[in-house]
Amino acid sequence: MYDAIIIGGGAAGLFCAITAGRRGRRVVVIEHNAEVGRKIMISGGGRCNFTNREVSAENFVSRNPHFCRSALAGFSPDDFVELVKDHRIAFYEKKLGQLFCRESSRQIVDMLLAECRDARVRVETSCSVKDISRGENGEFEAVTANGVFRSPKLVIACGGLSFPKIGATGFGYDIARQYGLAIEETRPSLVALVAKKKADARLAGISVDAAVAAGGVTFRENILFTHRGLSGPAILQASNYWDPRKPVVIDLLPDGDIANVLSEAGNARKTAANSLAKFFPERLADELLSPNIAAKRVAELSNADIQTIRTNVHERHILFSSTEGYGRAEVTLGGVSTAELSSKTMESRKVSGLYFIGEVIDVTGWLGGYNFQWAWASGFAAGNAI
Ligand SMILES: Cc1cc2nc3c(=O)[nH]c(=O)nc-3n(C[C@H](O)[C@H](O)[C@H](O)COP(=O)(O)OP(=O)(O)OC[C@H]3O[C@@H](n4cnc5c(N)ncnc54)[C@H](O)[C@@H]3O)c2cc1C
Secondary structure (H helix, E strand, O other): OEEEEOOOHHHHHHHHHHHHHHHHEEEEEEEOOOOOOOOHHHHHHHHEEEEOOOOOOHHOOOOOOOOOOOHHOOOOOHHHHHHHHHHOOOEEEOOOEEEOOOOOHHHHHHHHHHHHOOOOEEEEEOEEEEEEOOOOOOOOOEOOOOOEEEOEEEEOOOOOOOOOOHHHHHHHHHHHHHOOOOOOEEEOOOOOEEOOOOOOHHOOOOOEEEEEEEEEEEEEEEEEEEEOEEHHHHHHHHHHOOOOOOOOOEEEEOOOHHHHHHHHOOOOOOOOOHHHHOOOOHHHHHHHHHHHHHHEEHHHHHHHHHHHHHHHOEEEEEEEEEEEOOOOEEEEEEEEEEHHHHOOOOOOOOOOOEEEEEHHEOOOOOOOOOHHHHHHHHHHHHHOOO
């Protein structure tokens, strides 16, 4: 008999277990992989972007944008940074407040495991759950490959559907359905997008600074042209807000007005193509101009030509048909409806003793350490409640 069973030994599950264990609770973490924290291991290109210096509710997407406030306020990036410092893990800020391990993501997993040991948390790996039910006296019973675990509290920390090859499953959503909890539609996110129109293969591999707008939010970072559409950090960010029915709007020269650039002294006798080549790789400059405009000297461009160039450079409306899928997505958008949960404890409003934490909930962060911060913060909130 445990005070709590936590299903999923990822970021949220381990942190919840540590928090509860430190409070003297007897908890067991059940992980079906042979080791915990596999997503942490591959995160941040192997260096785990474990949090961001500045985190607020505005950095998250959810049907209820206020839901994450309480948990985020209860456990801040500084709190996690303190822990990282206590474990003497060297880290650095890469850009935009994003904090990465200097050496390896493994250090974060090792830190969590060391904290689990200190907090007397039992971690069961290679342990698949066969069935979850509730006994007559209300306690949860988890039938697993390693035996039956019983507890009055059950925490679902199974994460989302992205990266199935390292053990992601829809188990968390299955449990939510089993107990009649609503789920916001899920889809891959923080992911490259596939263009509706066949992408120009000659552009694949080009990366440029851009401002990308989707769903009323604009991100200023690089975009990368791919064989099927667009990727790069600005596109991944926009994928959280992308509506398949609406175009994503891209400004390829966010710091200036291409019309002013063209009218600069010295450009008049150059061709439009040559003038643009100063700002863009040649292949992209070609794509931005129709052949007849490209060959004209700047002095010969009509107002309509300049307007066409302006639209092509500053307001590229691109329709995407799909994403590159869960196999490539960093997160799952949507999930267990926040309307079903207490924002203070993450406990189900309908089913007492049942908690959901981390990515399985309909709270999705931007790229840049926000998703781990949500995992720590929601795990901390539940860990203090169980
Ligand atoms: C390639 C990649 C890079 C990323 N980089 C970053 C980054 O640098 N910074 C950032 O903030 N976010 C990053 N993310 C997102 C981040 O990893 C997740 O948002 C975060 O791990 C979610 O934590 P979680 O505990 O909710 O889920 P997870 O960390 O996914 O943990 C869920 C755990 O549950 C286990 N599990 C699933 N089903 C079962 C079951 N039926 N029984 C038992 N166990 C089960 C899984 O094996 C897993 O260990 C990245 C994601 C990917 C895919």
